[in-house]
Amino acid sequence: MSEENWIEVGSTDSIEEEDLIRFDHQDKTFCVYRLTDGFYATDGICTHEAVHLEDGLVMDDEIECPMHQGIFNIKSGEALSPPACEDLKTYPVKVDNDKIFIKID
Amino acid sequence: MKKNIIILGGGQAGIYAAREIRQNDSESNIKILGEENLLPYERPPLSKDFLLDKKNEDDLYFHSIEVIKNENIDFENVLINKVDFEHKKLFSKNEDVYTYDSLLISTGSDNKRLSLDNNLSDDVYYLRNLEEAKIIKEKVSDKNKITIIGGGFIGLEIASSLSQLQKKVTVIEIGNQLMGRIIPKQIADLVQNTHIEQGNEIILNKQIDKIIKKNGIYEILLNDNSIIETDFVIAGIGSTPSVKLFENTNLKLDNGILTNQFCETSIKDVYAAGDVCNFYHPFYERNMRLESYQHAQNHGICAGKNIAGVKTEYTSIPWMWSDQFNLNLQLTGICDDYDEIIARGNDINNGVIYFFLKNKIIKGACGLGIAGKVGRDIRITSKLTEKNTIVDKQILSDQNQKLNKLIQKQ
Numbered sequence: 319m320s321e322e323n324w325i326e327v328g329s330t331d332s333i334e335e336e337d338l339i340r341f342d343h344q345d346k347t348f349c350v351y352r353l354t355d356g357f358y359a360t361d362g363i364c365t366h367e368a369v370h371l372e373d374g375l376v377m378d379d380e381i382e383c384p385m386h387q388g389i390f391n392i393k394s395g396e397a398l399s400p401p402a403c404e405d406l407k408t409y410p411v412k413v414d415n416d417k418i419f420i421k422i423d
Numbered sequence: 424m425k426k427n428i429i430i431l432g433g434g435q436a437g438i439y440a441a442r443e444i445r446q447n448d449s450e451s452n453i454k455i456l457g458e459e460n461l462l463p464y465e466r467p468p469l470s471k472d473f474l475l476d477k478k479n480e481d482d483l484y485f486h487s488i489e490v491i492k493n494e495n496i497d498f499e500n501v502l503i504n505k506v507d508f509e510h511k512k513l514f515s516k517n518e519d520v521y522t523y524d525s526l527l528i529s530t531g532s533d534n535k536r537l538s539l540d541n542n543l544s545d546d547v548y549y550l551r552n553l554e555e556a557k558i559i560k561e562k563v564s565d566k567n568k569i570t571i572i573g574g575g576f577i578g579l580e581i582a583s584s585l586s587q588l589q590k591k592v593t594v595i596e597i598g599n600q601l602m603g604r605i606i607p608k609q610i611a612d613l614v615q616n617t618h619i620e621q622g623n624e625i626i627l628n629k630q631i632d633k634i635i636k637k638n639g640i641y642e643i644l645l646n647d648n649s650i651i652e653t654d655f656v657i658a659g660i661g662s663t664p665s666v667k668l669f670e671n672t673n674l675k676l677d678n679g680i681l682t683n684q685f686c687e688t689s690i691k692d693v694y695a696a697g698d699v700c701n702f703y704h705p706f707y708e709r710n711m712r713l714e715s716y717q718h719a720q721n722h723g724i725c726a727g728k729n730i731a732g733v734k735t736e737y738t739s740i741p742w743m744w745s746d747q748f749n750l751n752l753q754l755t756g757i758c759d760d761y762d763e764i765i766a767r768g769n770d771i772n773n774g775v776i777y778f779f780l781k782n783k784i785i786k787g788a789c790g791l792g793i794a795g796k797v798g799r800d801i802r803i804t805s806k807l808t809e810k811n812t813i814v815d816k817q818i819l820s821d822q823n824q825k826l827n828k829l830i831q832k833q
Contacts, residue, residue: 373794374795384798386744387798387802400720
């Protein structure tokens with residue numbers, strides 16, 4: 319695993335538990351989540367229609383799109399509820415010295 | 424026990440019911456009888472992304488034929504024109520007979536049509552199915568002035584799409600506000616402002632007296648004697664449940680098929696789901712008929728469970744959306760029974776929501792914002808409503824305070 323693809327997102331206290339922040343890097347938007355058992359990352363745009371998931375609701379391990387209530391599993395990216403049917407891409411996350419990093423391919 | 428299950432109606436409620444039955448019952452025969460020669464498809468994009476060429480026909484299907492076949496669900500394109508509930512039989516126009524042990528009726532709803540006293544009925548276009556959307560898309564391509572009769576969801580979504588296609592759009596609404604049947608005036612007025620800013624003309628409080636065709640141009644005469652000249656007329660004036668087939672049967676009807684909270688009709692082994700139902704909602708303790716994406720899906724799923732023997736009450740809090748220009752409007756619950764209104768936000772860029780409370784409990788909320796700005800709060804509101812939570816009004820009205828605080832307090 320090459321080190322250069324780990325991108326720093328911010329400090330761990332920048333995200334409340336059961337919440338998310340949006341992170342833009344180059345041309346892409348990501349969502350980084352803090353769940354009860356750690357940090358996770360997905361693409362930041364819903365696979366159904368081009369809307370930012372940053373305004374969505376995080377519940378348990380799920381993110382719900384704010385526009386049409388498509389639901390994705392945050393850990394696997396699986397589309398769980400229509401109108402979303404295409405899975406959401408997920409990214410590895412690590413925490414080092416209270417800083418969150420995501421690995422973008 | 425292996426049964427013959429027939430689903431009459433090949434729309435969203437029908438397909439979700441079929442798949443839910445299959446999840447709970449691997450043995451029974453499941454057959455969907457659809458009037459359109461198309462697999463079940465999504466209707467919301469028809470008035471928006473389909474007209475705008477952002478989505479094509481292939482993007483609309485809920486499931487591919489492979490998925491449906493893999494689950495051993497039969498789909499047949501057939502027009503049923505007679506029902507014999509006593510002998511559990513359906514008859515097609517070609518006199519084919521379909522026998523069922525359990526029947527689900529998910530025939531949806533039909534457009535109300537303008538009654539015009541001349542022979543121009545065929546000159547007014549409606550949009551409910553894919554075929555109609557294709558016709559409108561093709562016909563408007565070389566037209567400039569388009570008039571839409573009816574300022575409800577469908578009319579305004581078409582108005583938004585056609586405006587984005589550089590058409591000159593006029594919307595004529597009989598009521599004193601847009602979307603008056605279910606959307607509070609505060610939000611309707613904000614939507615109206617956006618339409619006007621984008622160049623659409625909105626005419627309220629006016630009735631159509633007559634439509635005349637002169638040299639390929641239509642003149643719409645309104646009840647104040649004004650005349651709108653237009654190249655093309657579309658009407659979206661509401662819908663009625665598709666129950667014609669059952670009018671002379673024992674099936675109890677009243678603004679749709681009457682069902683209880685288990686999707687059961689007045690006839691044993693006959694269920695109904697989706698737009699066609701006037702169903703009992705145990706949370707609101709009253710009957711209601713809904714026409715929305717979420718309802719068609721969830722009601723279909725609930726009917727599927729009950730048909731498969733998994734007794735399940737339908738308790739979904741109503742939720743619906745409309746997308747017009749870059750705005751997303753959302754409604755949850757019921758906004759017509761309240762003793763207090765609380766506003767959150769005053770700028771659609773950050774989202775504006777009106778909450779409708781009764782005895783300090785939110786009964787419904789309606790919000791409007793750019794893209795998904797109101798989605799999270801509306802979703803949290805559904806949960807607060809569902810749990811009858813007494814809410815802190817200070818938090819509700821202060822956009823700087825997150826509404827999930829209200830959930831966590833429980």
